[in-house]
Amino acid sequence: xxxxxxAAAAMTRFGRRSETLEDLMADxxxxxxxxxxxxPTALVVTAMDPEEFVGEGNFASHMGTYLGLSxxxxxxxxxxTSSGAAALYAGFALIASGFHNHVLVVGGEKMTHVSTPRxxxxxxxxxxxxxxxxxxxxxxxxxxxxxAALAKGLITELDMAQVAVKNHANGARNPYAHFQQPVxxxxxxxSRMIADPLRLQHCCPISDGAAxxxxxxxxxxTKLAGMGQGSDYLxxxxxxxxxxxxATQDAAKAAFQMAGFGxxxxxxxxIHDAFAPFEILSLEDIGLFPPGKAAKAAQNGELTLExxxxxxxxxxxxxxxxxxxATGVAQVVELVWQLTGRALGRQVKASVGLAHSxxxxxxxxxxxxxxxxx
Amino acid sequence: xxxxxxxxxxxCGWVVAPPVRICPRHPVEMTPVExxxxxxxxxxxxxxxxxxxxxxxxxxAVVELPGGARIFCHGKETRQLKIGxxxxxxxxxGIFYFAHxxxxxxxxxxxxxRGAAPQRTTGAVKSAVKRFLSVYKNPPSGxxxxxENGTRSNEEEQNHRPAEKS
Ligand SMILES: [Zn+2]
Numbered sequence: 304x305x306x307x308x309x310a311a312a313a314m315t316r317f318g319r320r321s322e323t324l325e326d327l328m329a330d331x332x333x334x335x336x337x338x339x340x341x342x343p344t345a346l347v348v349t350a351m352d353p354e355e356f357v358g359e360g361n362f363a364s365h366m367g368t369y370l371g372l373s374x375x376x377x378x379x380x381x382x383x384t385s386s387g388a389a390a391l392y393a394g395f396a397l398i399a400s401g402f403h404n405h406v407l408v409v410g411g412e413k414m415t416h417v418s419t420p421r422x423x424x425x426x427x428x429x430x431x432x433x434x435x436x437x438x439x440x441x442x443x444x445x446x447x448x449x450x451a452a453l454a455k456g457l458i459t460e461l462d463m464a465q466v467a468v469k470n471h472a473n474g475a476r477n478p479y480a481h482f483q484q485p486v487x488x489x490x491x492x493x494s495r496m497i498a499d500p501l502r503l504q505h506c507c508p509i510s511d512g513a514a515x516x517x518x519x520x521x522x523x524x525t526k527l528a529g530m531g532q533g534s535d536y537l538x539x540x541x542x543x544x545x546x547x548x549x550a551t552q553d554a555a556k557a558a559f560q561m562a563g564f565g566x567x568x569x570x571x572x573x574i575h576d577a578f579a580p581f582e583i584l585s586l587e588d589i590g591l592f593p594p595g596k597a598a599k600a601a602q603n604g605e606l607t608l609e610x611x612x613x614x615x616x617x618x619x620x621x622x623x624x625x626x627x628x629a630t631g632v633a634q635v636v637e638l639v640w641q642l643t644g645r646a647l648g649r650q651v652k653a654s655v656g657l658a659h660s661x662x663x664x665x666x667x668x669x670x671x672x673x674x675x676x677x
Numbered sequence: 678x679x680x681x682x683x684x685x686x687x688x689c690g691w692v693v694a695p696p697v698r699i700c701p702r703h704p705v706e707m708t709p710v711e712x713x714x715x716x717x718x719x720x721x722x723x724x725x726x727x728x729x730x731x732x733x734x735x736x737x738a739v740v741e742l743p744g745g746a747r748i749f750c751h752g753k754e755t756r757q758l759k760i761g762x763x764x765x766x767x768x769x770x771g772i773f774y775f776a777h778x779x780x781x782x783x784x785x786x787x788x789x790x791r792g793a794a795p796q797r798t799t800g801a802v803k804s805a806v807k808r809f810l811s812v813y814k815n816p817p818s819g820x821x822x823x824x825e826n827g828t829r830s831n832e833e834e835q836n837h838r839p840a841e842k843s
């Protein structure tokens with residue numbers, strides 16, 4: 304297997320954007336190509352649901368033509384809300400296998416022009432049909448997980464609120480973030496209840512945005528050191544544990560095995576905090592903290608920009624925003640900027656970063672390790 | 678006692694509900710079975726932001742039935758609910774409901790599902806009749822009936838099981 308390197312990383316600001324999906328993806332893609340100074344030999348695109356959100360199909364060819372790349376092979380990859388990470392994995396595999404030398408990976412989503420109930424309905428299709436027929440939405444399933452985690456003492460309501468406060472504080476320093484304002488503990492804990500015990504300020508927003516990475520077989524110093532995928536039953540009710548995600552545990556094991564190092568080398572992490580409790584539970588699933596210890600670390604300030612292991616310096620899904628298929632790519636863009644000293648205003652000191660992406664209600668998850676070796 | 682349609686894997690013995698064709702753990706066709714409609718609450722939530730076709734607040738619980746199958750169900754409220762609490766399941770028009778409810782509760786609850794008013798009323802009546810039959814004619818065999826509203830029986834205390842396998 305060949306080593307895979309990152310030649311360029313770019314993204315648009317996340318948020319409520321007036322541009323089309325195509326233009327958001329083009330903005331990120333062209334900036335990555337300019338930075339890399341070369342054209343790709345293959346294109347991997349991802350949008351979770353362009354058919355419903357913007358009414359476009361045959362999306363790989365659609366974007367290939369829009370980007371002026373119809374002459375290179377193009378594929379579209381989709382694994383629900385982790386589609387961006389899945390697209391990176393496909394690009395990684397194309398290069399590691401020797402099939403291609405330079406692969407452009409572009410993820411994007413455009414949703415804010417659609418009404419919120421309609422967006423929720425479209426996103427809810429990632430849920431098991433029996434569970435969905437009872438009105439289960441993504442926040443509902445996340446609430447069921449959170450309720451079980453509260454009952455087991457893995458997290459408290461204060462811990463959940465502090466995730467949102469920390470990530471908004473980071474987002475306030477990130478010009479690419481959807482929300483660039485801090486929130487207070489009181490604001491989070493008194494925000495509108497969505498799905499008891501989850502409140503509005505525990506949940507990520509609906510964002511537009513795009514991100515792109517150019518992967519290459521030529522050493523650049525920034526190495527895609529390991530990638531792992533893990534999966535689980537579509538149905539939450541089939542799982543042995545409601546409070547730990549097997550898909551994350553398996554993804555992390557595979558990624559660390561490929562990289563040849565363990566969680567102890569990770570110095571910065573972008574975690575899929577679509578719902579605040581997921582940040583704490585995921586840190587334990589990945590192995591960055593022993594079971595039952597992540598909440599304590601968060602309380603001690605270890606996860607802040609100045610802490611031992613900064614988590615979600617970008618602001619995470621909560622504040623940077625969650626543009627579905629763009630998110631998994633944007634997490635890696637943030638890691639590249641952090642590892643190469645380009646994360647102005649929120650820079651941490653790190654040479655190994657980890658990105659974690661959850662697809663659906665943890666049915667198809669990914670862990671990606673990026674290492675700066677030069 | 679209400680019986681819930683489920684399926685069992687001939688290879689690994691796993692039981693899931695509602696029935697599915699293939700075992701989620703193995704590519705093996707499952708066989709239909711029925712399981713008793715009572716169990717313990719694994720987790721629950723109350724939705725204030727609900728999808729189209731539902732009215733808030735919408736109460737959802739995940740209940741583990743005897744033998745380990747879990748189902749999603751609706752209820753009148755979750756305020757009295759606790760993880761580990763034992764509830765009965767009833768099924769009306771293919772929808773599972775948890776808890777032990779009086780007629781008034783039942784009418785409010787059915788009003789929350791999608792459908793025209795006459796259908797809702799029929800649902801509430803069917804539910805009331807079913808409850809009458811199940812409680813007064815078919816007490817669950819081999820197990821004490823679950824505790825009444827809000828009162829935790831000794832039996833419930835003794836049979837309290839952890840919310841989930843660790
Ligand atoms: Zn089986």
